[in-house]
Amino acid sequence: MSKTTQAPNALRGVGNYIDDRFHLAKTGEKNLRKVFPNHWSFMLGEIALYSFIILLISGVFLTFWFKPSMVEIVYDGSYERLQGVPMSEAFASTLHIDFDVRGGFLMRQIHHWAALIFVAALVIHMLRVFFTGAFRKPREINWLIGVAIFALAMVEGLFGYSLPDDLPSGMGVRILQGVMLAIPLVGTYISMFLFGGEFPGDDIITRLYVLHVLLIPALLLALIVAHFMILWHQKHTQYPGLGRNDKTVVGTPMFPAFAVKAGGFFFFTFAVTAGLSAFIQVNPIHLFGPFAPTSITSGLQPDWYMGFMEGSLRIFPNWLDFTIPIGAGYPIMTAVLVPGLVIPGLIFGALALWPFVEQWITGDKRAHNIADRPRNAPVRTGLGVAGIIFYGVLWMAGANDVLSETFSIDLYLTTYIFRVMAIAGPILGFIITKRICLGLQRRDRETLEHGYESGVIQQLPSGEFIEVHKESSDETVEVLSSKRDPSSTALTDEDVDASGVENPDARKGMGKFRRKLAHWYTKDNVSVQGLEPHSGHHLHHSQEHLSEEGGDVER
Amino acid sequence: MKWITARRRHPLAGYVVVILALALFGVGYAALAPTSEEARAQTLSAEAPAPDDVDIAEGRAIFDQTCASCHGLDGSGSPTGPDLREVGSAAVNFQVSTGRMPSMDPDNQMPRKPMVMSEEELADLIAYYDAEIRDDGAGADVPYEVPGNEPQREDFEDEGEYDAALETYEAEYDAYLEGADDTDMGMKLYLTNCAHCHAWSGGGGALTDGRWAPEIDDASPREIYEAMVSGPGAMPMFSDGVIDPDEKQELISYVKTLQAEPDAGGVFALDRVGQVAEGFIGWTVGLSLIVACAIWITAKQRAHD
Missing domain, CATH: 1.20.810.10 (Cytochrome Bc1 Complex; Chain C)
Structure with a gap:
């Protein structure tokens, strides 16, 4: 440290006074140097x-x-x-x-x-x-x-x-x-x-x-x-x-x-x-x-x-109310009970339980400090979007009279629309999101394999036109190649072991169920395991030709 | 004359002439212009038209041309239009003055529109209705004592008449609203009987089966009164026996005063839509701006990819 960064005497005096009594310097130093990753999405909690x-x-x-x-x-x-x-x-x-x-x-x-x-x-x-x-x-x-x-x-x-x-x-x-x-x-x-x-x-x-x-x-x-x-x-x-792993921030x-x-x-x-x-x-x-x-x-x-x-109160049907025939009859108001308590209970319950459910499905007990890219966990991302749609439809249904008046839609019609959407919307949302995630994975794999499209079109001696692909930055390569395949311990044990004995886990109800879920959770994936970055056809192709012609190989 | 001749080329003479001329016109206009009393007689705003002022034959012609195709020549109704014989002249005045009648599409609820005929023609139509179609005394009369629509500039020949008429109208309007002094009663009546369809703000709302309760911002006190006594469309009827005229005055005063109330909370009142609009703004403006700031302060040069 150069002399100019020395704290002024007055401040040092105060600092020493405090440190002599509370020994805060070391802790303070450590905490003040605590590193925060730079990404806007990490600031949302701060809002x-x-x-x-x-x-x-x-x-x-x-x-x-x-x-x-x-x-x-x-x-x-x-x-x-x-x-x-x-x-x-x-x-x-x-x-x-x-x-x-x-x-x-x-x-x-x-x-x-x-x-x-x-x-x-x-x-x-x-x-x-x-x-x-x-x-x-x-x-x-x-x-x-x-x-x-x-x-x-x-x-x-x-x-x-x-x-x-x-x-x-x-x-x-x-x-x-x-x-x-x-x-x-x-x-x-x-x-x-x-x-x-x-x-x-x-x-x-x-x-x-x-x-x-x-x-x-x-x-x-x-x-x-x-x-x-x-x-x-x-x-x-x-x-x-680059340089980020489960141990280093x-x-x-x-x-x-x-x-x-x-x-x-x-x-x-x-x-x-x-x-x-x-x-x-x-x-x-x-x-x-x-x-x-x-x-x-x-x-x-x-x-x-x-x-x-x-919204859930507004669109939930009243067909399910019933009366328990005790004495004068004891009515159970499912039209209020379910939307008013059960649905919010399900939403919050699902939120609270998901980490444990996911852990149970994957059997993943490792500590994770690197965030998943949403596309790399397509089932989770799909479920999240399904949840957003379900919540969003209920939310909009809560404003059905304002929507009906503002957009001149029949009020009853909005109720039917929201009822259908509350069920069909999440399913469609899940399927579409999962497909988008897999599409993005495929693109990632392609980028990793072939580099990125440079926008430069070249004509080969044969007359063929190609777009020159360039190698991605080391950062991009690191991000793309760090993808882990979704896996589950449930699927690593064989159903029948080498000696022909059936795995008891795979036979029982819960074990069977877990295997099914694990299969559903992991089956769709575009793996990049063992893929050599920039080993793709396009890149080599163009480079070879460029070299043959004595032209400059890019970079 | 010599006195004038001697001074007529004075440098100030021109100004004097202009000032005198202006004074002459000003005083003369003030003397000749219609007083507010006369203007009042012209606008017919507060009184039933005198029998001499209306032309029943003209009213019949209007009825036969614009109403009879649905309501029948004798007003007894048809498959496309209801029987008018017992609705009362308040209903006629309400439907026509709010532009809902004549209807373009009898199968659907009509929105508020500009009136298709002049005030004079409407008066003729009502006179014809009262004389020939209405079963004697059935339904409610037009409440002429309640202020109707504001005078329109195009109905007057010059600015002065219009200003005078407007002033009279505003005085009557204010007197009617200020004649109500029990805000609590007006509020309770409005929030108990009206707000569940027309909303607390008078902004209107959705009803069952694709119908809607219209906003009542544009409705004059007389139209609100007439709507209550005639029960147009899906609206229930609140006759003078249910809510008496004084209570109606309290109610109308409450909602009109509320609507005229400035929005103390800020220049953007979100049309008084309430929480839906607030939530929308909270997300789209509030949170979006803050997130944009988060993106801005964490932005850094990234490797090209």
């Missing part, structure tokens, strides 16, 4: 983190004035249109934040936009982790924590949406209660317990408030911290490339380069959130007016992240 920080700060601001009380008062604040209207204190205090607190309206909109972006960032972050196989060993626990964060974030959002006690809040809480009531046997008790009596009662806002500002944020914060500590300990995954050191980038990125996230909040009206509770149990309106939806549940 969620930054939005969460914005949510915490703006949320604290809002709590200074928000009164979580359902006591009915007559409004006489500065919003003239609603003066003299009886409303809950919760709604009145939200109006107070909007119209009487300096900057209050902006802060409320920042809080709301940040929430919308927070959950959206969680989703794309999870999709990145899923499609690159970054949930594999050793990161399964962190994946589970992520799923929990996602689920909690949705509940947190729903409760926050309910707090102002405006028209859509009340309608959302009513749907929540409807889903609770559909739970057999205990539904009524759960509802009575949560609401402290009949809907809406006097307690629900106060209770949701405590859950929204205390319990769930504390859980979220704890889970996010755990998520980060595990990430820090396990280090980041990275895409394949290539990227930018935490300090200063990455810290500057990340800090700047926080400000950008905040700027976008604040920009949206300054110019685009979100959840205008002053226009909606206070909730009353008699009020109902069309054209209102939950916030986007609850849209898929709204």
Whole structure:
């Protein structure tokens, strides 16, 4: 190190003072030099983190004035249109934040936009982790924590949406209660317990408030911290490339380069959130007016992240409701129970279980620090796309009335379209995606074998035209040749061993099932094993001819 | 005269003449221009047309030409158009003034369109309907006391008449809306009876079987009133016995005031569509911009491949 990089005396003094007491220099040095791989898709989780920080700060601001009380008062604040209207204190205090607190309206909109972006960032972050196989060993626990964060974030959002006690809040809480009531046997008790009596009662806002500002944020914060500590300990995954392997991470050191980038990125996230909040009206509770149990309106939806549940409720048929003939008859409302609880349960259950299912199918117990390219795991990628389509169809179905009105489509027709799409869409999506993945694999193999198309057309002495292929860069060769073939331990054991004894695993139900799945998971693949890079016909062909003619061989 | 002759070549004389001429025209116009009282009589905005002002024969001609092919010459209806004898003149005024009638396609719900006839012709048509077709007193009358459509410039011969008529209309409109003072009642009535089809914002919404509840932004208070008392299309009827005229005034005042309310949350209100539009913007603008930034700050020169 040259003298110019010496820290100034004052700083060194402070540094030494701290180090003498806490011995942080070594740990600090190590952690500050921590390497982060450089790829935009590794920043998606950070968007969620930054939005969460914005949510915490703006949320604290809002709590200074928000009164979580359902006591009915007559409004006489500065919003003239609603003066003299009886409303809950919760709604009145939200109006107070909007119209009487300096900057209050902006802060409320920042809080709301940040929430919308927070959950959206969680989703794309999870999709990145899923499609690159970054949930594999050793990161399964962190994946589970992520799923929990996602689920909690949705509940947190729903409760926050309910707090102002405006028209859509009340309608959302009513749907929540409807889903609770559909739970057999205990539904009524759960509802009575949560609401402290009949809907809406006097307690629900106060209770949701405590859950929204205390319990769930504390859980979220704890889970996010755990998520980060595990990430820090396990280090980041990275895409394949030169010098990158399961043991070495290539990227930018935490300090200063990455810290500057990340800090700047926080400000950008905040700027976008604040920009949206300054110019685009979100959840205008002053226009909606206070909730009353008699009020109902069309054209209102939950916030986007609850849209898929709204959609599943809207399109699920009611043919399956039945009544258990006990006493006066005990109705089971499958039309609410299944879409309201079973479908979200399946989606979240599938998310949580997938790493373990995949591990069971492949029997792969190795640690993976190199991310899969999505095309190289076609079945997983296909399943992911199928999941996206299923979720997306439900999500769109949640807006069926808006879509119907905006695009002049018969409302009933949209329901039938979405029902068909919810089943056919994922199947088609799986097949098409898998085919695309295999196509890309084939192209990768070709690139590896023949190099890339240079765009230069040459005429051979024979009169034949060829396009000159050039050798790919070492980086590309490394990326392409690092592909591993999907394999499964289930398929390596023979069904019948050398002495003619049948393998017991292959005979029993589960073993048989696992073998079937393993076959399905691994059967389609374009292998590059043993392929010599640039050994392909085209390349040699053109080079030979060029050499014969005494021309320059490329590079 | 000598006094003028002596000064007529004064450098300021020209200006004086222009100023005097302008003053003369201004004062003269003010004296001769129709007062707002007269303008009011001309626009017929707030009162039923006097019998002398309408031409029933003209109304019959209009009816026979534009309505009778579906509703029959005597208004008793046909397979393509309903019986009109008991619908009341409020229904006629509503359907024609919102441009829904005459219908281009009797099998489908009609969207709101500009009215095909003039106000005068509509008045003649209603007079003919009341005199010849309507079963006596059946259905609701046109609520002339509720403000109708804004006067249109092309119906007036000059700017002054139009401005005066507009001013009168706006005064009546404001008086009608401000005459309602119970926002809570208006809100409850609207959110209980109307919003589940027309939406909280009055923006309209989808209904069953391909029908839709239209947006009511463009509807005048009188048209909203008439829609309630006549129940057009799939809409239920809210007669004056169910929701009395004062309550209707509260309700209309609530929704019209809400619609006129500026969007305090930002210049882009997303058409008050609500959460679907917000989610869409959150993903397409918000998250996309942030991801674009992530791509930007992690971009580096990559080896050619």
